[in-house]
Amino acid sequence: MQIDFIAILPEIILTVTALLVLAADLALRGDAKQFVNPLAALGTVGAIVATVTLWGSERVTFGTMYVVDDFAVLFKLLFLGTLLAILGISWRYVAENRFFQGEYYFLLLTSFIGMLLMPSSRDLIMLFIALETVSVPAFVMVGMRKRDLYSSESALKFFLLGVLSAALMLFGMSMVYGFTGTTDLVGIAAAISGETASVPLLLGSVMLVLVGFGFKISAVPFHFWAPDTYSGAPIPVAAMLAVASKAAGFAGLAVVAFIAFEPVADVWGPILGVLAVLTMSVGNLIALQQRDLIRLLAYSSVAQAGYILIPFGLARTGPEAAVVNAAAIEAVVFYLIAYAVMNVGAFGVAIAVERRTGLRSIADYAGLSARSPLLAMGMTVFLLSLGGAPLTVGLWAKFAIIEAIAVDITLFGIVLAAFLVVNSVIAFFYYLKVVRTVWMDEAPAGLPKLQPGFNLSAVVVVLMVGTLVLGVLPGLVTDFSSVISIVAAG
Amino acid sequence: MSPIGPLVLAAFLFSAGVYGVIARRNAVLVLISVELMLNAVNINLVTFQNLLFPGDPAVTGQMFALFIIGVAAAEVGVGLAIVFNMFRNRASVDVDDADLMRW
Amino acid sequence: MTGHDVVFVVVGLLTAGAAVLTVTSKNLMHAALFFAVTLGGIAGVFLTLAADFLALVQIVVYVGAVAVLFMFGLMLTRAPIGREALDGKNRGLAMVVAGGLFVVLTTLLIGAFGDLPTVEVTGPRIDDLGIAIFADWVLPFEVLSMLLLAALIGAIVLARRESGESGEELTVTRIQMAEDRDPDALEGEQAALTGGSGGTGDAEEEHA
C-alpha cells in the first residue's frame, strides 16, 4: 500500500514540532523555556505552508480512510490559524502562570494534530481516534492550573462528561458497524439504503454517533461541561475549546452526517434543527444572567453552536438535497471561520484583562476604554461581530445561515430563521451589556493602564482587522464553492 | 450462537456503567463505571465481527475494540491524574464536592 | 441451545452480576475487586466469541494493568469518608436513566438482530490481526501512539508532585468568580493590585 506522505505532511510537521517542543523543553532552563512558544509557532507556520499547497488537490490515502480535499484543507487552515492565534495569546499567560511550558505546548500541538485529522477522516475508527486525540490532551490542559480548585474541578467535569459521551458515541458506532459491517463512511452510506434506512436501531445508533460530536460542539443537552470548564480552564485553553475544538467537532459532524448518514438526512436534519433551536435559546437565555465574562462567552459559544447547527437542520434527502446540503455546508464553514476570528479575539482581550488583574467579572471591564483603548475597541468589535452587527464578519456569518435557509424555503426553515432572529436580538442584549460597561462605565479609581504584550496586541489587532475587513469584503472567504466536496461524495 | 445474547449483555453492562457514572460519588468509582461502558462496546464489536462479519479481511470489529482498549488506557491514566490532582487540592475525591462552578 | 451457548450464559450472568456489584457495592475495595471480576468475565465472553487475542489483551491490559491501577488509585485517594456515602444524591436519577437506557437499547437490539439465525462462531487468526493493523489501520495506530504519549505526559504533568518551574510548592489558589465576590473584597483586591506590582508585573513592563 502506497502512503501519500504529502497528504499528511501538515500532520507530520506538527507531530515533529510537538516532539521538538518536548525535547527543547528538556534542554532549556528557566525563562528560556518560554521560547518553545516561537518554536511551536514556527512549526505551525510550516504546517500552514504545507496545507496551503494542498489546496485544490484531491488526495486519497490509507485506503479510503484519509481524504485531503478542499473541505479538509479549509478546516485545517482554520485550525492552524487558530493555533497560531492561541500561541500568540498563550505566550505570556503560560509563562506567567508557571505552567509546565514544554508540556503545555506539546499537549496543545497534539490536540491540534487530532483536529487536523478530523476533516480528512473517512472512517469511524479514524474519527474516533482523532476525536480522542483532540480531547485527551485537552483534559489535561484544562487542569493545568494545578493548584487552582476551579481548574482541577473543571478538568474533572470536562473529563467525565467527555468520556461518557465518547462511550455513548462508541456504542452507537459499534451498532452502526454491526448493521453495516464496515466503518468506512462511504461504505456505511452505501449500506444504508432502501428499507434498511428505516430500522429503528440504525436510526437510534445514528443519534448515538452524533452524541460524541454534539459534546464537542456543546450542543444542548451535551453542553453542560462548557461553561464550567471554560471558567475554570486557563483562558487560552478555553479559547481553544470554544473555537478550535468546537470547529473540529463540527468538521467531524459534517463528515459523518453528510457522508455516512446522508441517506437518512431527512431524519437527523429536523432533529438537529430542533437541537439547534434548543441550543441557541438555552445558551442565549442563560448567558443573559452571567456576570462573569468567561462564563458569558461560554454560554455565548453554546448559542453560537446553535446557530451553526441550523444548516444541519436544513439537510435533507431527495431531489433538492445536493443544492440545499451544499448551501448548508458552505454556511457552516463560513460561520466557523467567522466565529474563530471573533471568538479568539474576544478571549484574547479577556486574557489581557485577567492576566494582569485576575479580574473577570463583567463589572471589572468598566472603563476599559480608558485603561486600554485598543483592548476596548477590540472587545467591542468582537462582541458586536458575535452579535452580527454590520460591517463585521459576524453579520455575514448569520447572513450565510439565512441564505442557506432561503435557498429552498420550508416552513421549518422559517421557524429556524425566526428563532435565529429572536436569538440574535437576545444575544445582543448581553453583548451590549459588556460593550456598555467597557465604554460607558467609569473605571474604578486607581486601576492602572493595561499594556498588553506585543504578541497579544498583534493577535487582537490582526483579528480585529480581520473581523472588519471580512465585514466589508466577505468575498475574500465566501468564494469557496469547492468545500462542498463532501456533499458530492455522499 | 445467536448474537442477541452478547448484545443484550453489552447493553446491560453499558447501562450499569451509566448507572455508576451518575450514582457513584467517588471519582475513581466513576472512572471504573466509564471503563465498564467501554468494555460493553467492545463486546458489541467482537460479537458483530465474529458472528456477522467473520470474513472481513480488515478485521474491523476487533481492531476497533483494540483501539478502544488503547484509548481507554490513555483515558484511565489521564483521568486518574486529574482525580489525584483534585485530591491533592481538596483532600477529597467526591464528585459532588466539585460544584464551585455553576449557573 | 448448544454447549457453547450454555457457557456463554454462565459467563455472561457472572459478568453481569459482577458489574452490578461493581456499581453498587458499598465498599470501595470490593467495588474495585468486582470490577476486576467483571473484566475477567468479559475476557471469558471474548473467548466464547472466539476472540482469543482480544481475551488475552483484556486480561493483560485490563485485569492486569487497569484494574490494578484503579486499586492503587483508590488506596492513594482514601479519604476519610464512610461506607454509606459511596453513592451520591443522584441515585434515583441514575436508576431511571440507566434503566431507561437498558430498555431502549434492548428493545432496539432485539428489534434489529432478534431474528438473525444462529451462526457458527469463527474468529480471525492472530496473524490476520497483525496484517490488518499494519495494512489497513496503520494511520489510527500511529495516531494512537501519539495519543498515548500525550496521555502519558499529561498524566505525569498533573500527577507529579509540584515542582513547577520555580521549584516551589504553590499554595492553592482560587480564581475570583464574579458570583461570590462582594464589593468590599473587590476594593481590597484593587488596592492590592495597584499597591504592589509583583514579579510578573515587572516582566510585563519589559515586554510592553
Place this chain on the structure above:
Amino acid sequence: MDALLEYAWVVVALPLLSAVLITAVGKQLPGKGSEIGIAALGISWLLAIGIAWETFVNSPIEPLERAVDWSPLGGGFVFELGILVDGLTAVMLLLVTTVSFMVHIYSREYMKGEPRYTYFFAMLGLFTFSMLLLVVANNLLQAVIGWELVGLCSYLLIGFYWEGKSNQDAANKAFLTTKFGDVGLIVGVIVLSAGMFGLTDTPFNIIEINEAAFAGQLSTTTIVLGMLLIFLGCISKSGQMPLHVWLPDAMAGPTPVSALIHAATMVTAGIFLLARLFPVVAQSQAVMATIAIVGVITLFFGGLLALVQDDLKKILAYSTISQLGYMVAAIGVGGYAASIFHLFTHGFFKALLFLGAGSLIHAVHSNNISDMGGMARAMPHTFWTFIVGSLALAGFPLTAGFFSKEEVLAAGDIWAGAGFFTGSLVFWVGLAASFVTTFYMARAVFLIFAGESRSHHPPHESGKLMVGPLMLLAVLSIASGYLLTPMSPEAPNFETWLATPILDEEATFPFTGDGATEASPGTVTGDGVLAGAASPAPLAAAGEDGAVSILHGVPYWNLTKLAMVLVLFFSALFLAWRFYGKGLPERDPTLQMGGFSRALVNKYGFDDAGYRYIVVPVRDKLSAAATYSSNVLIDGVVAGVGRATKHAAVATYRVVDQQVIDGGIHGAAFSAAWWSEKLKRIQSGDVQKYAGVLVAGTILLVLAFAAAR
C-alpha cells in the same frame, strides 16, 4: 378694459411686503414701522378701489384668472398659485383693504406706547395679506393656505397680550376651535378635488370645480360630503353656532384687531368661501337647508346673548355672530348676492362700531358699559359716528345695514315662496332678530352716551388719527347701502357686480321646493316699494318649470313687510329708551326677566350644572387642562371634549403606550429573563446531574430518531 385687474396681486403682495419690511427694519424707523404698514395698505386700498371701480362699471365681467404652476403635487397634478378676479373678489378686496387701512391708521394712535408696537403692525400686515391671499385665490388649496394663515394671525393677535393667562387661553381657543373647523374644510376641499381627478390637472381650480358642479360632472356624494365638510370650516371660522365660542373670547386682543377680525377678515372668510363655491352649494338642497338652519339658529340665539352683556366689546361680538348668521342664512336660501351685500355693509359698520368702542375704551380705561355713561358730551365725534354705526347695525332705514339686511330677508321670502320651508324660517326669525338687534344696540348706546358719567377717568375725545377713520367708516356705513337699492334698478349695482357667467339668470337650481307646483313667477315677485319700480326682478324666482333660478337683479321688497320692520325697530328703541334712557338702572331689566335672563347670563344655562359639578372641580384641579372652560353649554361640551381628550391622552400614554405596548416589549424581555433564571438552574454544578441529563437527553433523542420512520 381690465388693466388694473391684472395687478390685483399687488394688492395682496403689499401687505406681505409691509409685514416683512416692518419685521426687518421697523424698529429703526421713527414711526416704529407703522408708517410702512399705513403706506402699503394705502396703496393697496387705492388699487382695490380701482379694481372695484373697473369691475363695477363693467359688470358683469368675465372673471380674470392668472396663475403660475407653483409646484407639482405628484400624479401629474400641479398646485397653481394664482389670482381670480371677478366682482366677488373686487368686493372683498375693497372691504378688506378699507377696513385694514382704517385699522392701521387708527392703531397708530391707539397702540401708542404699547409693548411690541412694531410687531403689532407686522402682524396686521400679515393678517391682511393672509385674508387677501384667500380672497384672490383661484384655487381651493391656495384658499386653504390663506385660511390657515388667517387662523395663525388671529392666534398671534388675540394672544397679543400673552403675559395674561386668559389671553393665552383665548388665543388657543380661537386657533383650536377654528382648526377643528379646518378639519372639515381640508377634508372637504380634498373631497371636492378628488372629484376633479380625471377632469383636470389642476384639481383645486375654483372655476373648474364650479363649472364641473354645474355641468353635473361631480357626483352627489362629492358635492354633499365636500360642501358639508367645507361648511364645517365656515361654521368655525365664521362663528356659527355651535362653534362660535371662540369669538367672544377673541375680544382679548387689542380692539383694532377685533375690528379687523370681526369686520373684514377671518369671520368673513367662511361666508366668502361659501359664496365662492355657491355654484356647488346650489347643487344640493340638503346642503342649502343645513346652511340655512345653522344660520337661522345663530342669527337668533347669538343675538339674544348680546342683551345681557356688560362688556361693550362682547355686545359687539355677539352682534357679529348674529349678523354672520344672517349672511350664512342668506346663502342657505339662495341669497348669494344678499349675503355678500350684507357682509360688505356689515364690514364697514362693524369696523366703525369696534373702532368707536376702542375710542371709548381708550377714554375710560374700561370695557364695561356700566363704567361709561354721558359720553356724548365728552366725545362728540365718537358719539355721532357710533350712532351711525348702531343705526346701520339695527337696520334703520336708509342706512347701509337696512338695505342689506332687507335683502337677506327678501331672499328668505322668495325662497319661501318657492316652497322651501327654510325660506320662511329665515324671513320670520330674521325679522324677530332685528328687534333684538335694535334693542341691545339701543341699550348700549343709551348706557354709554346718555345720563351721567360713571367713569373713574375723565373722558376725552380721541385724536385725529382715531377719529378720522371713524368718520370715513361712518360715511361708508351709510353710502355702501346704495349700491343695491331699488332706486337704480337699471344701472350697475351690487348684484350685477357679483354676477359671473355661471351665476347668471340662465342658471337654475337643480331641485325644487315643496311649493314648487303652485309656484308661479307672480307669487314670489313682490310689488316694488320705495321707488315704485315696476315689477322689479326678484333675487330668486321660480322658473318656468317651478325651479328657482339663481338670479341677480334689482332689489325687491314689499310694503307690509317694511312696515313690520319699522314697527319692530321703533318699539325696540322705545323699550330701550324706557329702560335705559336715564342712565344705568338699579336693576338692569334684561337681567330681571327671571329664567330667561338667567338662561342668557349663563349662556342658556344648559351648562350650569355641568359648570358647577364638572367644569369647576376639573378646571381647578387640571387648570391647564380645561383650556376651554368658558361658561356656555357648548363651552361645557368643548371643555368636556378638551378634558376627555386630556384624559384620553393621559390614559393612552400611561396605559396603552407605557403598559400595553411598551409593557409587551418588557413582558417579552421579562419572560426571557424569567426563563433565563429558571434555565440557568439546570447548570447546577453537579457533574453527575449533567451526566444524567446528558444521557437522558440522548435516550430521548435516540427514541426520536428511532421513531422518525
Place this chain on the structure above:
Amino acid sequence: MDPNTAGWALVVALFLPLVGAGALTLMPSSMDREIRRAGVAITAVGFALVVAITASFDYSRAGELQFTTDVPWITAIDARFSLGMDGISLPLFFLTSLLTLLCAIYTTKHLPSPGKPKAFLSLMLLLQTGMAGTFVAFDLILFFIFFELTLVPMFFMIGMWGGPRRDYASVKFFLYTLFGSVFMLVAFLAIYFQAGANTWSIMELSTMAPFGSTTFQTWAFLGVFLGFAIKVPVWPFHTWLPDAHTEAPTVGSVLLAGVLLKMGTYGFIRIALPILPDGAARFAPMIGVLAVIGIVYGALCCLAQTDVKRLIAFSSVGHMGFVMLGIAAMNEAGIQAALFGNIAHGIITGMLFFLAGSMHERYHTREIAVIGGGMLKKMPVYGVLFTYVAIASLGLPGLAGFWGEFAAMWAAISPGLGLADSYGGLYLGLVVFAAIGTVLTAGYFLWLIQRVNLGEPPERWADEPLADVQAIEWVSWLPLLALILALGIFPRLVFGVQDAAVTNLVGFLGG
C-alpha cells in the same frame, strides 16, 4: 462634474466622513478645540462636495440614476457595490450632509458630559456614512449594510452622552431596530431567491416585479415591513423612540429625528413598494390604519407629556404617521407627500430638538412645569424661534410642515392600486381622522407654547440670567430656519426634484 460619469464624486462624498472619522481618531485627545474644528472642517468639505453634486445633478433626468458606481463586491452572492442617485435620493442625501454639518458646528460649543469630542465626532461621521449610504445604495445587501451601520454609532451616542437612563434607552434602541432589520434581511434573501435572477439590484428587482405568489409577497412584505416600520416608527412599534430621544444628546436627537427615521420610510418607498407591489397592495390598508392611529395616538401622548424632549419625540410618531399615510395611498401623490413629509419632518423636528437641547442647557431641566413659562420674556429671540418652529411643526401652510400632511391626506382620498374601489370608505375615514389629528397636533403645540413661552417667568428664573440665542447657535440653526420657510413657500424645491423619480417608481407599482 458630469452626472453620468462622475460616480467618484458620490463615492467620495459618501466615504469622506468615514475617512475623516479615522483621521480624527489619530489626533491626540488633548487637542480638544482642534478636534472640534476638524470635525467642522470635514463635514464642511463633505457638504461642499454634496452641494457640488446637487448643482451638477441633471434635473431634467431626475428620474434616472446619476453618479452611478457599479462594481462587483461579493461575487459569491452576486452582491454589487452599486451606488446612484435619483430625484428621490438627492434631497435626503443633501439633508443628511447638511444636518451633520450643522451638528458638527453645534458641537464646537455644545457637548454634554463626558465630553470626549474626538469619540463623539468620529461616531457622528461614521453615522453620516451609514445614513447617507442608505439613500444612495442600489443593491439590497449594500443598502442593508448601510442601514444597519447606523445602529452602532447611535447606540454609543445615546449610551455615552445620553441622559440618566441612557443605558436603558441605548440598548432598547439597538435591540428594537435590530430585531426588525433581521426580519428584513430574511425577506431580502427570500426576494433574492424568489426572483432567481442572481441580483440584488433594487432597480432590476423593481423592474422584474411582481414575482412570486401572493403568499410569497405577503410574507416577504411582512418581513420588510417589520424592518422599516420599526425604524419609522409606525405605531405600535414606536416605543423605542421616546426613550431614545429623551436620553440622546441633542445632536443625537437631531440626527435621529432628522435622518434616521427617514431611512425607514425611504426603505418602504424604494424597496418594499416597487419590489413587492402585490404585498404592498395587501398591506396598504393596514399601513394606513396604523399610520392614522399613529397620528392620533402620537398627538394624544404628546398632550400627556411633561418633558419637552419627550413631547417632541412623540410628535415624531404623529408626523411620521402622515408620511406613512402617504405611502399607504400607493399613488404618485402619496409617495410625493411621504417623501416631502420626510424632508420637512427632518428639518423641523431636527430644529425642535436643537431648541429643546439648548433649552435644557439653559434651564438644566426639560420639565415643562419647572420651566413654567415666560421664556418669551427671558429670551425673546429664542422664544420667537421656538414658536416659529412649533408652528411649522403643527403643519401651518407657508411653512414646510404643511405640504407633507396636506398632500398625504389629499393622496389618500383616492388611493392607487385599485384600493379606491375596495377600501374607498376606509381611506376616507383615514383622511378624516388624520385631519382630526392635525387639530390635536395644533392643540399640544399651542399648549406647549403657552406653558413654556408665554406668561411671566416664574420666580426661580426671574433673576436667572439666561443667555438668548448665541452666535454658534445662529450659525447652526439658520439654515434649518430658512429651509423651513423656503420649503413651505417653494415646495417645488422638493416636489419638483422628486417628480420624475416618483413617476418611475410608481410605474413599478403598476398602479
